[in-house]
Amino acid sequence: MNIEHGIPSAIEAVAKFQFADYVEDNPTLLSLYHKAKRNQWDAHMDIDWTYELNEDNPLAMPDGTIAIYGSSTWDKMSEKNRADLRNHVQGWNISQILHGEQGALFCASRIAQSEPDMVIKYCNAVQVMDEARHIEVYSRLMSKMKNSYPISGALYKLLEQIMGESRHDFASLGMQILIEGLALTFFKNVQAYSNDPFVKNMQALVLRDEARHFATGQVALSGFYPQLMEHERREREEFVVEACHTLREHLFGEDIWTPMGIPRSECRELIRASQINQSMQRSVFRHLVPAVSGIGLMGREATRFFDNIGVLSYAAA
Ligand SMILES: [Fe+2]
Ligand SMILES: [Fe+2]
Known part of the structure; x- marks a missing residue:
């Protein structure tokens, strides 16, 4: 997908300009904020960028994590x-992470601008x-890899939807x-x-930040959604279900087959039937389902959707 234009954005800055509005009265979020400041690190200094990756397997991942592993095409x-x-x-995965990081930058800056708290x-x-x-x-990591990809159609669609949304909580919910x-x-x-200490170490540093972002979104939204009217919560729930469909589409990663010279239709079927892909999807929903439930959006539609795809039991996690 070749995206050269800007993403339309609809959001306004929210400020109240009363001293009382500056009072910090959410201890959980405040402790996440203090932790975030304490845990800052420097990607330039804390990672040894002279390290050479394995050219046949840059992230040193086992073949059992490739969706078509063990199929007749693989054999x-x-x-x-x-x-x-x-x-x-x-290359596809790291490209998507890199584009997603850019999307996260947009979303965090718009939440800082539009969030009343x-x-x-x-x-x-x-x-x-x-x-x-x-x-x-991830851009430095990409520069060490052989293949880069544009943003997937599914991820772009979701990002465009989040950025075009004027209700301030959607950036936090979507991103x-x-x-x-x-x-x-x-x-x-x-x-x-990964079997590579460089990759593991780099990933551990990013993971620590990301776990905090995920927690921040949950704490912020679980305080906000109970204040909404029933129909407003239902609109958020509909968005969650639609976005989960889009994310599942993204996980099929279908952009890589044509450059590989393998017919896309052949791999589409293989990946849809792949145990490895299904296990990856279950891992994703093991994170998402309890989070959706915890912020109060597990209504009838979300329950039906998660039940249909066999992941509803994670809600109790
Ligand atoms: Fe990030
Ligand atoms: Fe993040």
Whole structure:
């Protein structure tokens, strides 16, 4: 997908200019903010960028994490083709993370601008710095990899929807809960399965920030959604269900097959039936479902959707 135009944005800055509005009265968010300041790190100084990645497997991930691993298509591949595939899959994933980090930068800055609560502004101001650092990390990592990809159609669609939304909580719901929930799963997988200490260390640093962003979104929204009218909560719930459909589409990662010279239709079927892809989806929903439930959006529609895709039991986690 070739995106050259700007993403339309509809949001206004919220300020009240009374001293009382500056009073910090949310201890949980305030402690997340203090922790965020204490845990700042420097991507330039704290990571050894002279390190060389393995050229056949840059993230040093086991082949069992590739969706078509073990299929007849995989079995027919030469070792060179498998190395190409690892480079494409990992290049696609890191490209999407990089684009997602840019989206997170936009969202954190707009939450700092549009959110009425001062402590939430604080938290998001620090998150802007975190996301700038993450863009720095993943763009430097990309420069060491062979294949880069534009943003996936599904991720762009979701980002455009979030940015075009004038209701201020959608940036937090769409980015901090849904997209960052998805990213957390990817980061945890890389940290758990990579055999490369450089990759593991880099991932651990980013993961610490991302876990805080995900928690900030949950605390902020769980304080906000109970104040809404029933029909307003239902609109958020509809957005969650639609966004989860879009994120599942994104997870199929179908952009890599044409550059690999494998027919897209052949891989589409393989990936949809793939146990590895299904297990990745379950890991994503293990994060998302309890978060959606915790912020008070597990109404009838969300319950039905999560039940249909077999992940409702995670709500109790
Ligand atoms: Fe990030
Ligand atoms: Fe983040």
